[in-house]
Amino acid sequence: MTDNQDDNLAGLALDTLAIRAGHHRTHEGEHSEPIFTTSSYVFESAAQAAARFGGSEPGNVYSRYTNPTVRLFEERIAALEGAEDGIATASGMAAILSTCMALLEAGDKVVCSRSVFGTTTVLFTKYMQKFGIEVVMVPLTNLDAWRDAVCEKTKLLFVETPSNPLCDVADIAALAEIAHSKDALLVVDNCFCSPALQKPLALGADLVVHSATKYLDGQGRCLGGAVVGPAEPIDLIRGFIRSCGPSMSPFNAWVFAKGLETLRLRMEAHSKSALELALWLQANPAVEKVFYAGLPEHPGHALAAKQQSAFGGVLSFRVKGGQAEAWKVIDSTKFLSITANLGDAKTTICHPATTTHGRLSDQEKVEAGITQNLIRVAVGLEDIDDIKADLARGLGA
Numbered sequence: 001m002t003d004n005q006d007d008n009l010a011g012l013a014l015d016t017l018a019i020r021a022g023h024h025r026t027h028e029g030e031h032s033e034p035i036f037t038t039s040s041y042v043f044e045s046a047a048q049a050a051a052r053f054g055g056s057e058p059g060n061v062y063s064r065y066t067n068p069t070v071r072l073f074e075e076r077i078a079a080l081e082g083a084e085d086g087i088a089t090a091s092g093m094a095a096i097l098s099t100c101m102a103l104l105e106a107g108d109k110v111v112c113s114r115s116v117f118g119t120t121t122v123l124f125t126k127y128m129q130k131f132g133i134e135v136v137m138v139p140l141t142n143l144d145a146w147r148d149a150v151c152e153k154t155k156l157l158f159v160e161t162p163s164n165p166l167c168d169v170a171d172i173a174a175l176a177e178i179a180h181s182k183d184a185l186l187v188v189d190n191c192f193c194s195p196a197l198q199k200p201l202a203l204g205a206d207l208v209v210h211s212a213t214k215y216l217d218g219q220g221r222c223l224g225g226a227v228v229g230p231a232e233p234i235d236l237i238r239g240f241i242r243s244c245g246p247s248m249s250p251f252n253a254w255v256f257a258k259g260l261e262t263l264r265l266r267m268e269a270h271s272k273s274a275l276e277l278a279l280w281l282q283a284n285p286a287v288e289k290v291f292y293a294g295l296p297e298h299p300g301h302a303l304a305a306k307q308q309s310a311f312g313g314v315l316s317f318r319v320k321g322g323q324a325e326a327w328k329v330i331d332s333t334k335f336l337s338i339t340a341n342l343g344d345a346k347t348t349i350c351h352p353a354t355t356t357h358g359r360l361s362d363q364e365k366v367e368a369g370i371t372q373n374l375i376r377v378a379v380g381l382e383d384i385d386d387i388k389a390d391l392a393r394g395l396g397a
């Protein structure tokens with residue numbers, strides 16, 4: 001193997017890219033990826049400094065622009081998604097914001113799924129609208145509503161699949177076709193599946209955004225995000241980040257790059273346990289309904305089976321009763337973490353109606369299916385029988 005590992009990576013599989021892509025070994029011969037904790041870089045001469053600043057010579061100038069460890073993570077996540085290029089950001093929200101700021105202007109229109117991460121809704125409806133961007137929210141699975149919403153001014157369609165917390169599944173190829181009929185871009189938030197389970201670009205999407213905070217890290221340590229896709233839009237987004245500042249820290253990039261090495265193994269283990277838990281919950285008389293796309297009766301099952309290689313680690317279920325019964329299940333657990341985060345080795349449990357979706361009005365909650373008896377579980381990597389036993393405490397077993 002040469003110093004420059006990337007030269008030899010063409011055509012390799014996801015498992016190999018996850019471990020090898022992006023590391024350009026330095027003259028020290030390090031085996032594991034190094035962390036470059038430096039804010040700036042020195043030049044050999046005043047002339048070289050001028051050339052770097054002027055852009056006539058490629059190379060590092062300042063870590064808000066480029067950093068070798070951040071670049072390692074960018075190259076690795078881009079390789080896994082099958083993208084030409086990628087850019088890292090300070091958080092998942094910074095990835096979405098940077099995409100909007102770089103690619104949209106006043107007068108443009110965005111069509112966004114109603115079932116996106118709560119803060120994404122705030123970003124679009126509160127902040128983007130403030131700057132003259134029209135935002136229309138449509139039901140995730142209703143393709144006619146998407147078709148009716150797009151027009152000549154539409155620049156971007158934004159979707160997250162499967163949805164949180166009810167696991168509704170969007171048809172990425174069909175949405176790409178709708179977007180392209182108006183020369184708009186389809187942006188997919190691939191946080192719940194990660195490239196280990198779903199490759200939106202191969203299905204026709206134009207850009208993929210990530211909250212690296214979740215499964216890419218996998219152990220709940222760092223905040224970060226990424227956007228991957230063709231070189232041209234990524235360059236525009238890079239320009240925004242470089243000038244406006246939501247860059248990723250090198251330490252976080254190192255954590256994410258190392259997290260990617262075990263991504264597929266973790267995603268398969270999360271998915272296997274989530275399916276087993278969904279079936280177990282379904283058989284419990286205290287449970288009214290389970291929402292998981294891995295269940296054959298889930299309305300998105302066939303589509304998920306087609307566009308994903310497994311069904312992911314997040315499920316939700318309704319207990320018989322209301323908020324009191326739901327809270328009892330949550331409060332009866334001994335080791336599950338009561339937190340809204342997900343994508344962690346630790347199993348997390350939350351009550352969407354009063355936490356992640358607490359901002360919605362009662363009417364909006366009914367429309368979104370966020371009932372008071374709904375509980376969301378992001379299944380971790382602990383022993384599945386221990387997870388079941390912890391949930392059984394509050395389910396009258």
Ligand SMILES: *Cc1c(COP(=O)(O)O)cnc(C)c1O
Binds near residue numbers: 092192213224225
């Ligand atoms: C968490 C999350 C985000 C936001 O990511 P941060 O890293 O918290 O900024 C965006 N989309 C989805 C689907 C998420 O779960």
